[in-house]
Amino acid sequence: MNAMPWHAEHWSRLQARRARDAMPHALLLCGPAGLGKRDFMRRFAQGLLCTQAQQGEPCGHCRSCQLLAAGTHPDFAVLSFGLRKDGVQRSEIVVDQIRELSARLAMSSQFGGWQVVCIDPADAMNAAAANALLKTLEEPSPQTLLLLVADAPWRLPQTIRSRCQRIEIHLPAREEALAWLQRGGVNDAATALDAAGGNPGLARAWAEAGALARRLEVRKDLAALAAGRGEAMETAKRWLDSEPEQRLWFAAQVVADELKARATAGVGPLASQLDAEALDQWYVLVNRTRESLRGPLRGDLLLLELLSRWR
Incomplete structure (x- = not known):
């Protein structure tokens, strides 16, 4: 996978923890929209589940990687906005979804390794859902990783935030952002970056749109x-x-x-x-x-x- 250069430090720290067998049971990935939090999440999850990963990087061709690419890996799930009974998409993550998640994590991994669940956007959980998640965070199962992705982490209760290791992706230095935009072929990269408030991901998306x-x-x-x-x-x-x-x-x-x-x-x-x-x-x-x-x-x-x- 192509990594954004401002992910490198966070990636190295997580891989060092993995090498020491000191992985946390919950990560909170946060920061402004457009900085690749979800790309980071998927890359890390795929590397964790990959059977032939090198320094945390997924191989892309083992059975686990192929199942992830197809969206059918039994030990990986993304929890997001569900549907109401009338078929309309919800605007929040509700308590029933968290209960189903807890029941799933209570079972053993089908591949005998990690179970990884991403809640995205985690800051869309309503109060009842957040309270229900606390029990899972307080009593984690072995080799289970919860990845919470949030553009607005302050909307999460402090009880949730305090039980997760926080990975906050900040805006990169202007020179690094400009170089990345120029490598991506963005015309008038400086103007685009100014328009996006220094956020290179938004700058690229806005320039293209x-x-x-x-x-x-x-x-x-x-x-x-x-x-x-x-x-x-x-x-x-x-x-x-x-x-x-x-x-x-x-x-x-x-x-x-x-x-x-x-x-x-x-x-x-x-x-x-x-x-x-x-x-x-x-x-x-x-x-x-x-x-x-x-x-x-x-x-x-x-x-x-x-x-x-x-x-």
Whole structure:
């Protein structure tokens, strides 16, 4: 498997623990989305289950690796969002799923080695599911590994976090991220990396999806509203129809740039009539709105209120 260079240190530490026969029974893989946590998880799990692994790296051709590739390995499972009785996908991991997991882990490994279960996203467990998982974490079976993957680990109860070894994948240095993007053929890697807040995984995905053009459009929309040329309602509708959370991410970046420009040159490129304090408040509001879009509130009203305050 192709490993991301910023995984190397965590990988080495885990392999050293494996060599000492000191593997933990639960790992919490966390960090911003886009840094390859799930690739790391699958690579590690496959190496643990592989019968011919070299320094933890899976061979890719033994029976275990072939079963994993086919999604039929009896000692590996991924627990994620299940379906309700009406066939609609749930938005959280529920207690019945954890109970089924506990029953599965109580049985012996079919291949006589490790049993590996990944809970992804672990921060989507509801309170009852998290409480049910505690017993499994407190009384682990031999050669059983739980891999919890979370973009927002703070949403997990402290009782869960304290019983897992934490592997937190941080943003790499800018030079390392740029080199990785350039090797991957990303055009204008520096601009893409800035747009993604230094996150190379997001930068690559956004560059491939045309997000840089969307970022420029957001800047133009805010400049037009500041000058009284745009309509907040029309802009809100257009943002809601196309990647609204990403547009709000870019809007926050634009305001941060405006504040920096005012601090150094006394005037910003958007020519907003808001003073520095109001800009700072709007920055907070735009991030709060991005979170609120994931909830039950109407997105069009949230965006309209935000953009009306900007204008």
